[in-house]
Amino acid sequence: MIRFSEYFNSWLYEKDGYYTNYKNIGKEGDFFTSVSVSSFFGGAIAKKIVLAIENGFLNKNSTILEIGAEKGYLLADIIQFIYTLKPELLQTLNFAILEKYESLRDIQKKYLFDSFGNAIKFRHFSTLEDIKLDSAFVISNELFDSFACDLVFTKDNILNQAFVQNHQIEFLPCKNENILKHCKKYGIKKGEISLSYLEFVTKLCKNIKSFEFVAFDYGEKSIRDDFSIRIYKEHRVYPFFEENLDLKELYKKSDITYDVHFDYLIDCFKENKIEDIELKTQLKALIDFGILDLLEILKLKVDERIYQKELQKVKILLQPSQLAERFKCLSIRK
Template sequence: MKTKFSDYFNNWLYGKDGYYTKYKAIGKDGDFFTAVSTSMFFGGSIAKKIVDTISKKELPSNTTILEIGAHHGYLLADITQFIYTLNPKLLESLNFAIVERFEHLRVEQREYLKESFGDSIKVDFYSDISEVNLDDAFIVANEIYDAFACELIYTKEEKLQTAFVKNDKIEFEDCLDENIINRCKKYKITKGELALGYEEFAKNICTNIKSFHFLTFDYGEKYPRNDFSCRIYSKHEVFPIFEENIELDKLFKNSDITYDVNFSQVIDSFSNICKCEIEYQTQLKALVEFGILDLLEILQKNVSEENYLKEVQKVKTLIDPTGMGDRFKMLLIKK
C-alpha cells in the first residue's frame, strides 16, 4: 500500500503515537536545538518588542499575547519574565493564551506556567486557532511552519512528479493534481517541498483576530532552493530524506522530520486574505532591532561577570551570521 508523502509526513508528526503527540525534550537532551532552548534572551527580545509595540500604541495595553505551539511553555514564560523586568505594570493588564492541539501538552504548559508565576498571570488554552476570538493579539509562533505537511516535488522529463511512500521507500509518480501543478508553477518549484495548509492557518488567524501582530521565526528563504531540504533530526544527527541506506522505518515517529520554509508561501497566505504590513529579515537583524543587546547591558549591571559572559555566549549563538543568525528568518505580519 502506498501513501502520499504529505499524509506520511503528517502521520509521522501528529498521527497515533506521532513524534509531537509525546512530550519531547528540546536541547542537548533532545533531538535538536531551538532558539528558545539556546537562550532566554530570545524570549526576552520578543518581550521588548511587545513592550515597545504597546508603548507606540500599535496594540492596547490589554492585548493578548498568544503563542501557537508552545511545547513546554518556556518561550511564553521567558516573554512574561522579561515583560515583568521591563514594565511590570503591563502584567496587570495583559492577557495570555496558548494554542496547543494536544491535551496532555496543555496540561504540561498549564502546570509549568502555574509553577513559574502562580496567579499573577491568567492563561487561556485553545486546541485550535479556529477557536480563538479576539479583538487584538500579539501572536508568537516559533518554528511551526516547518512542521506543516508538505509534498515532495521532482521534475522528470519536464513532467512534475510527487512522492509516495511504499514499504518505507520513497517513490515518485506523475502529478495529476492541477492545484499542486499550478502552485509549483507560481512559486517556481521544480524540485523540493511544497508546503500545505498555510492558507487555512492564515485564514483562521485573519478571521478570528481583528487586529494583530503575528511574529514567527523559522529556517528558510523567500525563494525555492529547487533541491530537497527535507531531513530528519535524531539525537542531533541529521539524516537527509534521500540519504543512502536511510532506515525510515526506525526513524518514523521516533525523530523529528522537517524542511526549509518558503517564506513567499507564508507571506502570500496572509496577503491574499487581508490587507497587512509585512516585515521580513534575518534573525540576526531582527533580534538586534528588537533590542537584545540592550537587554544584555541591563544584565551586565545586575549579575557577576561570569554569568554575564555565559549569557553573551548563548546570545552569540542566536545571532551568529554563520549559524542561526542568517539561517533563521523573522517574519512579522501586521493587520
C-alpha cells in the same frame, strides 16, 4: 499507497507521532532551538511587545498567544522579561497557548503555574477556530517547518509527486491540480511544498481583529529548487534521501522538517489583504527588537561571570555561523 503529506502528518501528529508527546529540546533532546539556547530570545520578543503597547499598536489588554509552545518555555521567558521591563502589564495582559494535544496542555499549564502561580491570566485554545480575539501579539518558533508537505520532482519535463508505501518513496506523475498550479506559479521543479499554509493564515486573519504576528523559522525567501527535507535524531542530521536510510526505524521516533518557502507564506497573508509585512534574518530581527539593550541592562545588575555566561549564549543566536542567518523572522501587522 498514500501522499507524502499524509505520511509526514502521520510521522509527527497522528497516534504516537513525534509531536504528540513532550520531547526534550536542547542537549538532552534531538535538536536545539533558539528558545533552548537563551532566555534572551524570549526577552527580545518581550521588549518588542512592550514597545508595541507603548506605541499604541497593541492595547494593554491584548492577548499574548504562542502557537507551537512545546513545554511553554518561550512564553514563560516572555512573561518574565515583561515583568522585568514593565511589571504593571502583567495586571492587564492575557496569555494563551494554542495546543491541540491534551497531554501537552497539561504540561504547559503546570509549567506556567509553577513559574507564575496566579500572577498571570492564562488560557488554552485547542484549535484556531476557538480563537476569537480583538487584539493579540502572536508568536511562533519553528512552526511552519512542521506543516505537512508534499515532495515534487521533475523528470523529462513531467512533474512527479511523492507517494509512500511501507516506508518506501515512489514518485509518480502529479495529477493534483492544486500542486500543479502552485509549482507553475512559483517555478518549482524540485522540493517541498505545503499547501496548508493558506488555510492557517486565513483562519488566523479571520479570528483576530488586530494582531502582530512574529514567526521565526528556517528557510529562504525564494524557492531553492532542491530537496531540503531532513531528519533530526540525537543531534544528528539525516538527509531524507540519504542512501540506506531506514525510514521505518526513524518513523515517529525523530523529527522531520524542511525549509520554509517564505515568498509563498507572505503571499498567503497578502491574499488576506495584509500588506504590513517584513522579512528579516534572525540576527537583524533580534537586534531590532532590542536584545543588545537587554544585555546592557543585565551587565549593570549582575557580576561579570554571569554576564559573560549569558553573552556567550546570545552570541549563538546572533552569529551568522550559528542560528542568525539560517533562521528568518517574519513580522506581520494587521
